[in-house]
Amino acid sequence: VLEFADVAAAHQRIAAHVHRTPLFESSLLNACLGHRLLFKAENLQKIGAFKARGALNALLHLKEQSELPRRLVAFSSGNHAQAVAWAAAVVGTEAAVVMPETSSTLKRQAAASYGAEVILAAGRPEAEAEALRRQRAGALLLPPYDDDAVICGQGTACLEALQDGPPLDAAFVPVGGGGLLSGTYLACAGQTPAPLVFGGEPQQANDAARSLRAGQVQRYEQAPITLADGAQTLSLSQRTLGYAQRCAGVIEVDERAIAYWTQWLTHLLKQTVEPTAALGMAAADAWLATQTRPRTVLVLLSGGNLSAQTRAAVWQQNYLDELPDRESKERFSSISLEIDMAF
């Protein structure tokens, strides 16, 4: 079982290679909500997303054990592909990234720019099959979240925030496969008292919330449709469900709130954020609305990689005329609060 010290060790391992990303806050947003919100800007991380941390920690950990493979393979249409391509270049090993033909030119070019071999597959099943074929041929298949070293690497983002910022009442992160949620839990467990850890998950991709209710992993057969493409994973793993059960809860967020907060974070923080980054904010807003005294919370901005299609979908309707104050709360009427009251 992992503990705080494993996240601290991961941070020592990767710190020289990743950015110590800044914490931002908006005085207007703080005034609107009546709480203090700190944003960890992992959109400014290497590859534009926190995933660089987990992938690099996994490879450096293997290197310490003299088990670094000569060839890596990953399949992904998103940030994981870029993270593996980048981390492989840092440790000096070869990487192949299998991506669906539907993935954007931009994402392919990004993976290629780190020196990875980019292989196009017809669809996601074909991409997975090709990756498994290469695994059988001797390449190491690096999992995106079901891996201790990946989990500890993702936890280093929150660790830095705890070192750089004020004491926190709670931390909010997006939930896809649960790697970031698990790592954040471990990072917070090193504090006394430990901040509460919440996940934000799309209502339309709510396998984590359903898994928590059922007490066992609930799985989608096909990738669910949501603006927050970083949360389209099919399920948690047994490992990440275990950590999720120790968190304060997973809060479901509807598509309108995802677009709303993506717009407002873009505007208030002047940062390019992907819709997945809005999940933590929407969850924070829902929780903060239940609090009767001022709280200080961390919102982890997962990344800033948007395709043109996703950007267009986010801005299809303009929400910047609706200030995020407590009087304009009707937009949250459709968020079903799934907070486990563990506190």
Next chain:
Amino acid sequence: VLEFADVAAAHQRIAAHVHRTPLFESSLLNACLGHRLLFKAENLQKIGAFKARGALNALLHLKEQSELPRRLVAFSSGNHAQAVAWAAAVVGTEAAVVMPETSSTLKRQAAASYGAEVILAAGRPEAEAEALRRQRAGALLLPPYDDDAVICGQGTACLEALQDGPPLDAAFVPVGGGGLLSGTYLACAGQTPAPLVFGGEPQQANDAARSLRAGQVQRYEQAPITLADGAQTLSLSQRTLGYAQRCAGVIEVDERAIAYWTQWLTHLLKQTVEPTAALGMAAADAWLATQTRPRTVLVLLSGGNLSAQTRAAVWQQNYLDELPDRESKERFSSISLEIDMAF
């Protein structure tokens, strides 16, 4: 006549109240262009734009002389209104901001959130008339650029970049009324050797380039139409033309390049930037293409305040599939280089 020491004095005056904004760079962009580009992120400045610097310096300078007025007035549909509203709150004086009814709710709310009285006028002429009426009634009308203290305040952004970054070959800023260009010229004049200073101006709003060619101020009768709404000013002033004549040149940028670079800066730097901020980048790209050895340049990102309409116009067509490398140069075919070869 102003000199470097006036900019240094302005910086001492305002430093405790403004953000020392970071310098960003993109290794991908540097590799694509074969030069080193540093970006001064004034989108992260108070009010989301560099204009906070000039307005505050003007007011603090008046305060030093015990000439701070009890009432301020400004008319603007853009960043100047917010800058005056914010700076007035910092020094504790009252401000009224006259804005056209067509200005967005967002901009009105922003000015009001700093405590200014927001007055709506039917259009720009009516806004100007109302501001002049209040000036006659005793309020101080703070000009957006034709003012020594405003110019020196704007120059502090480049001053910080010169202190925080490597030695520069050149600095690139957008040109509207010429306040930022003038201040940047003064900041650079304090270096030995002094970096070249260039302005970037919309081809469709090229009064500064035409004024330089004519040797006297050329003026639009009506605000020219361009995506770069911060550069829609009608003309330079006699004062700012004088500094512009000592700069290395003003480079005209077409609308496509403005949209192209707004998109790419948003993507590569993960920063929310307004189209006006792309003017410096497009100018830098045009100049760097003429250079035969690697250069280090500063690009000043003027701000990050976009209306929903402007954002939609920027993203109407997707340019992120066209990498900004030297092989994809056809997009610049329509930029007419107006570089004064002063070097």
